[in-house]
Amino acid sequence: xxxxxxxxxxxxxxxxxxxxxIKVVGEKGDEGQLLGFLNAALKxxxxxxxxxxxxxxxxxxxxxxxxxxxSILDLRAQLEDGSRIGIEVQLSNLKNMDRRSxxxxxxxxxxxxxxGEDYISLVKAxxxxxxxxxxxxTDKVHTIFHVWEDGDPRLMxxxxxxxxxxxxxxxxxxEGKDIEGDPLHRWLAYFDRNSPPELIEEVxxxxxxxxxxxxxxxxxxNVPAQKNFTVHGNSKSPLGDCARCGxxxxxxxxxxxxxxxxxxxxx
Numbered sequence: 284x285x286x287x288x289x290x291x292x293x294x295x296x297x298x299x300x301x302x303x304x305i306k307v308v309g310e311k312g313d314e315g316q317l318l319g320f321l322n323a324a325l326k327x328x329x330x331x332x333x334x335x336x337x338x339x340x341x342x343x344x345x346x347x348x349x350x351x352x353x354s355i356l357d358l359r360a361q362l363e364d365g366s367r368i369g370i371e372v373q374l375s376n377l378k379n380m381d382r383r384s385x386x387x388x389x390x391x392x393x394x395x396x397x398x399g400e401d402y403i404s405l406v407k408a409x410x411x412x413x414x415x416x417x418x419x420x421t422d423k424v425h426t427i428f429h430v431w432e433d434g435d436p437r438l439m440x441x442x443x444x445x446x447x448x449x450x451x452x453x454x455x456x457x458e459g460k461d462i463e464g465d466p467l468h469r470w471l472a473y474f475d476r477n478s479p480p481e482l483i484e485e486v487x488x489x490x491x492x493x494x495x496x497x498x499x500x501x502x503x504x505n506v507p508a509q510k511n512f513t514v515h516g517n518s519k520s521p522l523g524d525c526a527r528c529g530x531x532x533x534x535x536x537x538x539x540x541x542x543x544x545x546x547x548x549x550x
Contacts, residue, residue, distance in 0.1 A: 297476045298473060298475075299372050299374060299415060299451070299474055299476070300374075301372070304358075305357065308320055308358065309338065309357065309370075310338065311340070314335075314336050314337075314338060317336055317338060317358075318334070318336050319466070319470075321333055322466070323465075323466035323469070324425075324447060324449065324467060325447075333362060335363040336361070336362055336368075337360060337361045337362075338358070339359040339360060357370055357371050357372050358370040364407075365407075366406050366409060367391045367394065367406060367409070368391075368409045368410075369388065369390075369408070369409070370410075370411045370412075371387060371410070371411075371413070372413045372414075372415075373413070373414050373416075374414075374415045376417070376418070380418055380448075384410050384412050384446055384448075388408055388444065388446055391410065392443065392444070395408065405443065406443070407442060407444075408444070408445075409445045409446075409447070410446045411449070412446070412448045412449070413449045413451065414450055414451065414452075415451040417450075417452050417453075418448065418450060418452075422453060422456075423453065424449065424450055424453045424454045424457055424471070425448070426447070426450075427447050428444075428445070428447075429444060430444050449471065451475060454471045460472070462485065462486065472486050473486050
């Protein structure tokens with residue numbers, strides 16, 4: 284097996300590509316990392332911190348199709364109280380993010396009830412969207428939506444609908460980032476492909492100080508290039524369901540075989 288030596292450290296892969304995102308927070312055994320991210324995104328602190336989460340293996344709403352494609356979320360999870368969470372990463376602006384998120388939220392909400400059960404058994408559904416394009420007319424990095432009465436913003440119809448958007452474009456423009464004091468800022472810095480190496484190292488060190496986090500390792504083996512290999516522009520793993528045993532990515536005209544979880548992650 285040939286080792287690729289370019290004389291410089293390997294480029295950091297985009298943490299929001301499907302493969303790496305799932306490897307960090309989306310597989311069985313990643314519950315600690317997912318809890319850290321959820322507590323940061325949902326602003327759960329103190330006694331309100333989430334302490335348990337189940338990562339659901341089935342990410343496909345198999346009976347539903349959009350444009351001939353199955354409806355698939357990047358990550359589905361269930362909290363201890365039964366609340367359901369769907370997380371989607373969208374890197375390209377398809378001009379439908381608002382409706383797309385509502386659609387996925389509705390499917391997750393409907394999945395919380397079984398045939399014959401009373402509607403009162405429906406549980407809260409939370410959609411978390413991480414987008415890497417300009418979306419919504421606001422400078423806010425993190426926007427959260429519920430159902431409020433038009434004339435009285437204090438009157439909420441129900442709390443079962445909760446939709447979050449984390450905007451990486453607005454994050455990069457944000458001045459006064461609080462990496463040390465805000466756990467969500469640490470996660471966004473980690474997910475930002477443009478974060479300098481020294482910042483990532485700082486975030487990783489903060490993560491290893493948290494006893495709830497596992498230290499993750501990045502193991503790369505280099506193999507010769509193959510002319511018949513094509514990299515798809517949608518950042519999906521070219522190996523599909525085989526991504527659990529590794530992914531092949533292009534780097535300096537060679538193919539890099541990546542296994543295991545990517546890096547230590549923030550608390």
